[in-house]
Amino acid sequence: MSDTQKTSSILPSVVLAAALGCVLVGERVLGEGVARNFSTGLGALLCVAALVFRVRGLAGATGDVRAVEQRLLAGHLGVLAALGLYALGSDASLARLHLAEEPRTRVIGVLSVLWPALLLCSSAVVFFMELAYARMPIAASVELRRVRTAAYAGLTLAFSTVFLLSMNYVATARDVRRDVTYFKTTQPSRSTQRMLDKLAAPVKVLLFWRRTDDVLQQVEPYFATLRRHSPKLRYEVVDFALAPELAHKHRVAGNGTVLLVSGEGDKQKSQSFRIGNELTEARPQLKKLDSIFQQAFGKLTRPERSVQLTVGHGERNAKQADDARGEGTKLMSEIFHRLNLQSAELGMGQGLGSAVPDGASAVIVAGPRQKLMPEEAQTLLQYVRKGGRLLLMVDPDTDDGLAPLLEGLGVVRRPGTLVSDKNHMEHAHDESDKTLVFANDYSSHPTVTTVSHYQSEVASIFVRGVALAKSNVEASAAKPNVAFPLRSASDFFRDLDGDLHRDPDEPQETLDLMAAVTVSEKPGAPEGRAVIIGDGDFMTDKVASNNGNVLLFVDSLAWLIGNEELPSEVSSEEDIPIEHTRDKDKLWFYATTFGVPMPVAGIGLWVARRRRKRSEAGA
Secondary structure, rough: OOOEEEEOOOOHHHHHHHHHHEEEEEEOOOOOOHHHHHHHHHHHHHHHHHHHHHHHHHHOOOHHHHHHHHHHHHHHHHHOOOOHHHOOOHHHHHHOOOHHHHHHHHHHHHHHHHHHHHHHHHHHHHHHHHHHHHHOOEEEHOOOHHHHHHHHHHHHHHHHHHHHHHHHHHHOOOOOOOOOOOOOOOOHHHHHHHHHHHOOEEEEEEEEOOOOOHHHHHHHHHHHHHHHHHOOOOEEOOOOOHHHHHHHEEEOOOEEEEEEEEEOOOHHHHHEOOOOOHHHHHHHHHOOOOHHHHHHHHHOOOOOOOEEHHHOOOOOOOOOHHHHOOOOOOHHHHHHHOOOEEEEEHHHOOOOOOOOOOOEEEEEEEEEOOOOHHHHHHHHHHHHHHEEEEEEEEOOOOOOOHHHHHHOOOOOEEEEEOOOOOOOOOOOHHHHHEEEEEOEOOOOOOHHHHHHHHOOOEEEEOOOOOOOOOOOOOOOOOOOOOEEEEEOOOOEEEOOOOOOOOOOOOOOOOOOOEEEEEOOOOOOOOOOEEEEEOOOOOOOOOOOOOOHHHHHHHHHHHHOOOOOOOOOOOOOOOOOOOOOHHHHHHHHHHHHHHHHHHHHHHHHHHHHHHHHHHHHHHH
């Protein structure tokens, strides 16, 4: 090769960059379909073309030019190897290996770490070598040492990035948090204020603290706000040491307690709750003071009501070993406690096969996995038709014996499982996340009164849910009125074959996720009410902490038992975990991984290049 002969062009690396861009768009931006396959396929073809161009450049090179071309070819092969590892980790490739579940999980974990690291290192080496190589247009100007130094710089930057990302993953997976922020006491919510508006008899609040206590300075403004809102509520501060008889009568153990008293003489009732006498002790309670006050206030001013939860059919509320995996209903029980609702079991032993016991404000069937007997389903249907109240949480494609009950209420389950490629939560970071969907298209029905008010802020989560539709009820039967208070977005589809991918016979559509039913046995008879939610896991601990689920559940209970002032919202200063949708996770990933570092790196390269030009001009 002549000293004046030009070195090879930057074309192979440009083609390789375009190939990576096509693969990225196809695999991470576009959904399933022809567009994704075309983009990924085009990226693969461009990778092959880039390799061919690089090999042609190496074929006619000699000396230092050949050494540089060899290093560039090695970088290209590293990028191709990374893409090969990515392809090996796909579902189709792993299926051919016929691995057991545990080895498959390990292989996926290794490949998901290995291919991005190899891709980053190889592409960084090629990029930095090309920056140096581009300033050597002829063979005589090629300096292998400068190109090698540039490669080391790129490799160092890539290794540093891999290290930082690894540390970030470890910090996330082994998360240890220490809360050092100053706390803020909650303020009365609108739900609490509505409870005061319905107050029939005066209520007196006694705050057992000394006037100099720091905790009192946090508690008193809350009750001062309540007193200004309702003249029927008043409060005063009492020192435990100065009122021993009052404390003994109402079983107050000491300062740091809030006592609510209603009535006079023998008919006097009271409820108390402890906050604490030191700030360190009281801090957790002060953050949720509104919720604690609602519980005590509800017990004091409302008559006790009871809900019956069916058992004996594998319901989610059954006490079983899988509660530890989030399938228990401890949070639902806490909601009953806060709403002053007593819960009891209802099964064959309690007469479910013949009649629902008297005194039940509502019956809840929480996602049975086993079949109800026909007599039990008929009992529940007759209970609703005679004015009873029923809440059903049902699963898709389950032989639970509820089909006759649902049809009698004017509702059927549509075949398939709810799936969305877009409106779903990230949990396991695999295909199963597509069944962890959310929706917030609420109507104006009373079953979603509060949650619809916060429609722009919350959404209800469904775990492998089912879509609902109206059924044809026999003309001789009581004709139910059916409304659908919650609908999905238009990109949902019903997965009929369990592969979690949309097939031609699984169109995208807007689906009804919840039904509210009213029915009367005859004109003038008591109105029965039923709510059907298309998810047996809707109030299990895995999703019940989500505000959209809690608000909808409490709204539904309030409508069922005819107590619409139930406190479905509370004010709280507790920290709530932030959960992102798949699209938001993508945005945060690209913004933090590329959006911030790349401009900084670009400015650094621009400054370094200006300095180099000045040095060369001076020389």
